[in-house]
Amino acid sequence: MIWLAGILAGLYLGCLFGLFLYGINSYVLILLHRRHRRAALAADAAIQAGGGERPETMLPVVTVQLPVFNERYVVERLLRAAASLDYPRDRLEIQLLDDSADDTREIASRLVQQYQAAGVQVVHLHRTVRTGYKAGALKEGLAACRGEFVAIFDADFVPNPEFLRRTLPYFGDPIVAMVQTRWGHLNRDYSLLTTGQAFGIDGHFGVEQGSRAWAGLYLNFNGTAGIWRKTAIQDAGGWQADTLTEDLDLSYRAQLKGWRLVFLPDVVCPAELPVQIQGFKSQQQRWAKGSIQTARKLVPAILRAPGSWFKKYQAVIHLTHYAAHPLMLLVAIASPLLLYLDWFFASWRSLFASTAFFCLATLGPSALYCYSQRVLYPDWRRRLPYLPSLMLLGTGIALSNTQAVLEGLFQRAGDFIRTPKFAIQSRQDSWRTKQYRSQFSWTAVGELLLSAYCAIGVYLFLERGRFLIGPFLILYTLGFGYVGILTLLHSLGPRPAAVRQPSPSPGRWPIYLLVPLLGLFASVCPVF
Numbered sequence: 001m002i003w004l005a006g007i008l009a010g011l012y013l014g015c016l017f018g019l020f021l022y023g024i025n026s027y028v029l030i031l032l033h034r035r036h037r038r039a040a041l042a043a044d045a046a047i048q049a050g051g052g053e054r055p056e057t058m059l060p061v062v063t064v065q066l067p068v069f070n071e072r073y074v075v076e077r078l079l080r081a082a083a084s085l086d087y088p089r090d091r092l093e094i095q096l097l098d099d100s101a102d103d104t105r106e107i108a109s110r111l112v113q114q115y116q117a118a119g120v121q122v123v124h125l126h127r128t129v130r131t132g133y134k135a136g137a138l139k140e141g142l143a144a145c146r147g148e149f150v151a152i153f154d155a156d157f158v159p160n161p162e163f164l165r166r167t168l169p170y171f172g173d174p175i176v177a178m179v180q181t182r183w184g185h186l187n188r189d190y191s192l193l194t195t196g197q198a199f200g201i202d203g204h205f206g207v208e209q210g211s212r213a214w215a216g217l218y219l220n221f222n223g224t225a226g227i228w229r230k231t232a233i234q235d236a237g238g239w240q241a242d243t244l245t246e247d248l249d250l251s252y253r254a255q256l257k258g259w260r261l262v263f264l265p266d267v268v269c270p271a272e273l274p275v276q277i278q279g280f281k282s283q284q285q286r287w288a289k290g291s292i293q294t295a296r297k298l299v300p301a302i303l304r305a306p307g308s309w310f311k312k313y314q315a316v317i318h319l320t321h322y323a324a325h326p327l328m329l330l331v332a333i334a335s336p337l338l339l340y341l342d343w344f345f346a347s348w349r350s351l352f353a354s355t356a357f358f359c360l361a362t363l364g365p366s367a368l369y370c371y372s373q374r375v376l377y378p379d380w381r382r383r384l385p386y387l388p389s390l391m392l393l394g395t396g397i398a399l400s401n402t403q404a405v406l407e408g409l410f411q412r413a414g415d416f417i418r419t420p421k422f423a424i425q426s427r428q429d430s431w432r433t434k435q436y437r438s439q440f441s442w443t444a445v446g447e448l449l450l451s452a453y454c455a456i457g458v459y460l461f462l463e464r465g466r467f468l469i470g471p472f473l474i475l476y477t478l479g480f481g482y483v484g485i486l487t488l489l490h491s492l493g494p495r496p497a498a499v500r501q502p503s504p505s506p507g508r509w510p511i512y513l514l515v516p517l518l519g520l521f522a523s524v525c526p527v528f
Contacts, residue, residue: 008341012334015327016358022324023364025317029211030371036214037375044264047169059091062164062227063147067097067137069130070436071155072104073423074272078155079111083120086161093147094122097137099130102435132241133416134223139239147230154224156272156421158186163269167227170262177232177259178251180209181225184270186425193486194273196389197280199369201273205265206372213263218255218302218315223247225269232259242413243297245290252298252315256305275424275431277486278438283419284397285404288322292408295319322408325401332398332450332476335469336457358472366391395476396483399450400443440491447484451477 064082068075075096082094094115098108105126112124125141132139142150149171153159167179182205188198212219221228223246233239236254243249251261274280295316302315369387373380407414420436423429431437454477461470 004341008334008338012331012338015330015334016361018327019324019331019358019361022317022321022327023361025314026364026368029208030368032211032215033207033371033375037210040210040214041266044266047172048166050169056088059088060148060168061091061093061146062087062149062151062168063093063095063141063145063230064151064153065095065097065138065141065145066153066155067099067134067141068104068108068155069099069134069418070102070104071100071421072102072107073434073436074155074421075104075108076111077158077423078153079108079115079122081158082153083115083118083122084161085159085164087164089119089121092121092164093145094120095141095145096122096124097141098124098126099133099137100126130416132239135239135241135246138246139241142230142233142239145230149227150230150233151227152224153269154271156419157183157224158270159225160269163267164227166267167264170264171229173260175258175260176229176262177236177254178221178226178228179262179264180219180221181264181267181269182206182209183222183225184268186270186272187275187429188273190273190275190424190427190429192386192389193277193280193393194275195386196393197273199373199383199387199390200394202376203365203369203372206376207368209263210265212314212318213261217311218252218318219261219263220251220318221247221261225271235259243290243293244286244408244414244416245294248291248319249294249297252294252302252319256298256301272421272424274419275422276420276438277483277490278441279420280393281397281400281441281443281483281487282417282438284401286417286419288325288401288404289408289411289414291319291322292405293412296409322401322405325398326405328395328398328476329402329450332454332457332473335473336453336460339457339460339464339466358469362472362475365394391475392479392482395479396447396481399446399480400441403443438491441487444484444487444491447480447487451479451481451484454480 064085066078066082068078071078079094079096085092096108096112098105100108108126109124112122115122123144125137125144127137127140130136138152149168151159151164151167163181167181170176170179183201185194185198185201187194189195209219211217232254233250236250236257236259238250239246240249255261274283299316299319302312305312366387369390370384373383377383420431420438422431422434422436424431454473458470458473458477461473
């Protein structure tokens with residue numbers, strides 16, 4: 001058994017070290033943000049101040065692309081926002097890129113005709129075959145557009161009228177390929193689920209994006225709420241559908257070609273957060289799988305490209321950051337087993353080392369999220385008590401995201417599972433009787449088993465006096481339990497008769513559920 005304990009301990013320490021690298025990088029990003037923020041905001045203010053000097057007749061033609069698929073509840077809101085953009089009508093073109101297979105097509109067609117009658121230049125481009133999914137729709141729209149610049153908004157976004165006026169001045173620099181704005185939240189306070197998501201998004205846009213942009217690191221377009229120079233898209237190879245994150249892929253290819261991307265933290269584009277847990281999980285799975293696919297595709301080119309080792313290291317951390325979830329899952333499973341084998345944790349030195357890694361891996365992201373609230377909101381202290389909702393989500397989705405990471409390692413592209421939108425903006429709105437509700441996912445069973453398994457691990461650590469690891473296993477216990485129970489609750493209730501949104505794991509028992517089952521059995525045996 002000593003050799004088995006040694007292998008397990010090596011795997012455990014390797015995973016902890018990986019989590020340490022991702023966790024400590026949060027502090028690096030905070031330091032970069034603090035170092036560059038003042039100068040960057042001053043430069044933005046100077047560009048914004050000079051942005052109105054261009055005569056209206058000299059403004060470039062802009063195409064606004066609106067990719068949608070089965071968005072009956074939000075397509076009208078999206079079109080209304082696009083048509084309300086403050087820009088000369090003769091220089092604004094709107095493309096509704098519609099891949100819908102339900103009555104969204106008829107709704108969109110009627111709305112487009114109304115806007116056309118009102119003098120808005122809007123076209124309805126409907127595809128019956130979703131070749132390339134969103135990337136394919138954007139590619140076909142780009143071939144037909146007449147704009148020098150292309151702004152993109154997903155169906156859940158509501159751009160403010162001044163969006164184009166505030167982003168176009170940055171293209172005065174001829175090497176700027178794209179300007180990304182910050183995501184806002186239409187329904188942040190709808191539930192603990194949306195509050196937790198808002199915390200995570202604020203961390204990304206409030207700190208990470210600014211740090212990377214201002215320090216000269218690789219930056220990414222987030223797929224929406226941004227505007228591209230058309231020639232930059234073409235020069236970088238255009239939209240490609242061999243990953244599920246076509247936005248991340250294009251961003252890195254453009255920068256490898258020498259283009260520069262810009263991030264504007266003070267230009268906010270509000271969006272609707274997913275209100276059903278399975279919709280959130282499928283969104284995270286798509287991002288996790290796509291980022292790993294992009295890493296497989298582009299990391300060799302990044303390592304060969306000019307630039308400092310620090311810039312390349314940050315790019316690898318950026319593209320592979322979803323790998324933290326399988327590392328978390330392995331640590332959660334290995335901890336009680338190592339205690340049961342009574343070898344690794346018998347040494348207080350090993351216990352303290354593990355605790356130090358755990359602390360740095362856990363507190364780093366938490367510090368980044370807290371710092372982002374301070375940067376973004378005057379009432380940031382009032383928001384901090386909701387941080388645990390994000391921590392529970394971040395740990396609880398480790399199982400489903402591990403599946404996505406493994407698929408990203410071994411698969412190319414895959415099905416694009418859209419995130420359902422229900423036009424939810426206040427607590428009085430309801431989504432339960434609407435179409436597009438996601439089906440039950442068997443990952444909930446695995447999450448509940450993992451919750452029970454980690455709870456037994458907590459008992460074992462406390463019973464044997466190894467108190468330092470207990471708090472981290474408590475977090476895993478609560479996180480897996482929270483996400484698993486929420487998945488069950490959100491799958492209950494009446495359903496509309498229409499076709500429902502497919503789940504990424506429909507109606508089958510994934511083989512990875514055997515992992516928590518075996519771990520649970522191994523931990524229960526010594527207890528009883």
